[in-house]
Amino acid sequence: MKPFDFVQPRTVDEALAAWEPGAAWLGGGTNLVDLMKTGAVQPAKLIDITRLPGLDTIETRADGATRIGALVSNADLADDPGFARSFPMVAEALLSGASGQLRNVATVAGNIMQSPRDAFYRELDPPSDPLSGGASLAVLGTGGRFAAVNPSDFAVPLVALDAVVEVRGPGGAREIALADLHLPPGDAPGNSTALRPGELILALRLPAAAAGFAAHSRYLKVRDRTSFAFATASAAASLRIEGGRIAEARLALGAVAPRPWRVAEAEALLAGRAIDADLFAEAAEVALSGAVAVGGNGWKIELARRTAARALAMAAAGTPARMPALPASPFAPQAGDLIHA
């Protein structure tokens, strides 16, 4: 690991003042420190933001929006009963990610900012001869380039629910739609976001309308190992159902693109229609229509399609009263105990 400076500011102002080119914000460190150890990222200075006051609360604002402080841990957010009731698929996505130990340490801002930690990304230079299977190569949103998929589960339901990122930086405070946070890949693989140099995420915000989907809202995550593995494909599906018809739909896919992938076309197709399995298959078809296989991963496109269709069907069936024993898994279709895998 390359030597680096380490500072622990006590206020947001101090933190912003501490920033300089080559510095990185340190949240839980579960992603950043890993990548520093392998040499994939080599910051000259770490600014530990975990001591900053006031960034670890979940609050409901006067306009009904929910504001999640940047330092709230993944575990605390998922376990917050009020939050899980209003945004069940977000809680489900969080609980399907990483492991209990990691979720205790990982912050919500760190989660949406995480870089792919898979082999492909860490090898730094894009492969001429892609790794077997291409499981972690993006099939959407790359313009045909090789790019690793965005690994976050949490960001997938968030983007479906119109989450907004509140940031502050040298140029003052501003807001970025989560959908615009991750930029299309450039020539180098990796993590490029719309954050400007020195900008710090202070909070994530879900608009009041996002809670309107609570009754029909699911996250589904498919992977070879039942738990503690990144998604091979995932989908967040939410429906607002009125009089037996879909009044409004939200659909986002995970592990298929370098960013959480919201599919407005599929949402539009679903709006106003009656619930039926063929409709979900059709929506899924639309969702993947632009996908391009790379490195032999055509199977991933098909898997993502099936995952999207299934997630929609699960959402239509209704949010379970209790968190499934294996959150987001196809193996826990019944509501189970609150046992976190």
Place this chain on the structure above:
Amino acid sequence: MPDTLAHPVRFGSNAGQPVTRRDGIAKVTGTATFTADNSPENLLHAVYVPATIARGRVTHLDVAAAEAHPGVTMVMTPGNRPALQGDPSAKPTMFSFRIEVLQDDSVRYAGQPIALVLGETLEAATEGARLLNPRYAAEPARTRIDDDEAAPVEPGGFGRPAGVEHGDVAAGHAAATKAIDVTYETSAQYHNAMETHAVVAQWEGDKLSLDVPSQALLMSCAGYAYFFGIPAENVTIRAPYLGGGFGSKAIPTGPQVLAILAAKETGRPVKLMLTRQQMFGPVGHRGATRQRLRLGIDDGAALTVIDHEGLAATSSFDDFVEPAANASQGLYAAGALRSAHRAVRLDVGTPGPMRAPGEASGSAALECAMDEMAEAAGIDPLEFRLRNYAETEPGTGKPYSSKALRECYMQGAERFGWSGRPLLPRQMKDENGLLTGWGMGTALFPCPMFAADARATLRSDGSALVETSAIDMGQGAWTALAQIAADSLGLPLDMVEFRAGHSSLPDGGVAGGSGHTATAGGALHAAGGDVIRQLGEIAAADPESPLHGAGNAAFSARDGRLYVDGDDSRSDSFADILARAGSAELVGNGSASRAPEDAEKFSMHSHGAVFAEVKVDPDLCQVRVTRMVGAFAAGRIINPKLAESQLLGGMIWGISFALHEEAKHDPRTGRIVNADFAGYHVPVNADVTGLEVLTVHEDDPYVNALGIKGVGEIGIVGSVGAIANAIWHATGHRIRRFPIRIEDLLTA
């Protein structure tokens, strides 16, 4: 533990009891001292520097930069590496491999040592290692089984398996009315014991003290002694606890030898502990295989031939060829049998024995092929195996010393509910619409005995000290061997002080081959017997003893007393016998053995049958093993609780082999790109549900004095095939490559 044992076996008051692991509290409270917990004064820390290409030469190391870093005390490279007295390519002991110890600047695999950096702190040495910034002249790496020509294996003992041929193979093929010809592939797997390879080395003159996790203490002493040109008795190894070994810790490895060399050179104690990433290369692995199986049956579904060809990957500079094809030789009564091995040389570290070497990979392919043959015959896979049940060893016709495989099949099938299984695939769905399938596999594992010695010392207070350099690598030797020792002396467990894990003790042999309890236990049993025999002689000759004159009658030892057999009214306590004789202690010695005529006459194997249920999502193709029942006949079970753990652990490894484990190489650099536990997957708790072990009663009068066959490895065998066969039964798809992944089923 739920008492799932059909017949708990007792031969004394201790063996046969599910005694809780005696080292458990020390381990869970962190007081058990593993190698790297030792930090002698004046310690230097060594950091291993692995090659990051797989083939070529190191052209530059920035040694000056590393040396200039504060706290770095030495940088060892091929340029300045002090001489070793032994030849790194020689194989001084059994199970040895050529070691990589900075012989030259060439790189033969990613992960090979290219330098060792020493520092006053681990941090300083780590930074020094980074500053070396190696440059290479790289050549294209060969890491896939097709990347080079395969060649037949020249048989030559360990690592170079001979093929086998029994009966007329051509005639067997010709006689078949139905035949299959299938090819299965298995992936490279890395042992990855929780405790990575480590060493703490200290020299005093030409005497070497080592803390080092070792599965064979005295053999390792001889190996290290050879490399440093000192007598084996000058080397002392302390290894009270191992955090797992799985075959990778039997012999000295290159990184460990380098650290010891650094200690010699600097005159200071040196500690080295490999990182998880560094485990992927220099300390062995299970080589990838491709296996072709041709099976034929006659109209009665009797096997006319099993023809098994294995191709295995090995390194470019040494031989360990996975003896996979031989796994099919001892199991089914086929008219003709053939196995053959070929190898391909790749730019990977040398493979080595990994839990059930040969059997795990070979059985995975064989048991799937048997399932395919049963399918072709249109009969139930269990019925098919029963029709081809070997009453004597196939090929040789030798009788088995014991074989309760039929009982394993029956009890396992009964417990699992196998009789309700539809013959055709894709017939079962659960209430949630998940495809459900049942599969089975047979397990077979040999029962080797190694050499071992032990000493038992009866003390004047009637308690005893028993000693052997046995190894507890988590399997429970501290407990099971103490149980044997206590019984051999007729003492309760708490009257016996058991010492193991140190090379100064009598040679406890090798903790490997599933033979440690039989071997070290056999020696302990004999040593205790020697004490009792001597005690009996003393008592019989002592006019004051109630046993006086009973010289020709047999004695038995119980609860610290000697009794005349069949006459409980005549007894004498150990302490009294010794006191009257004026002896402070009585020492007995014992060795493990198997009667040579029995070894010659009988085929000796543990057997088992594994039944698995999987559920597969019909669209998403995700697989989950939901139930497994393994029924094993492994002779006498010394400690049912520990034996169950071993067998369960093996079955879980079966899940791992079937569905998860695979080292992936980057074809450009030859590096393993998933070289950590985030990328190299083994099952997590959520993958392991509903496992059950039955042990089937078996008395084996021939295998060894205690009738122990061993349970360390057999749990994997059969399990992999059972899972793959269950996946076929659920989905109708035969996936002939392990691990079986979502994409394999999705594109099937």
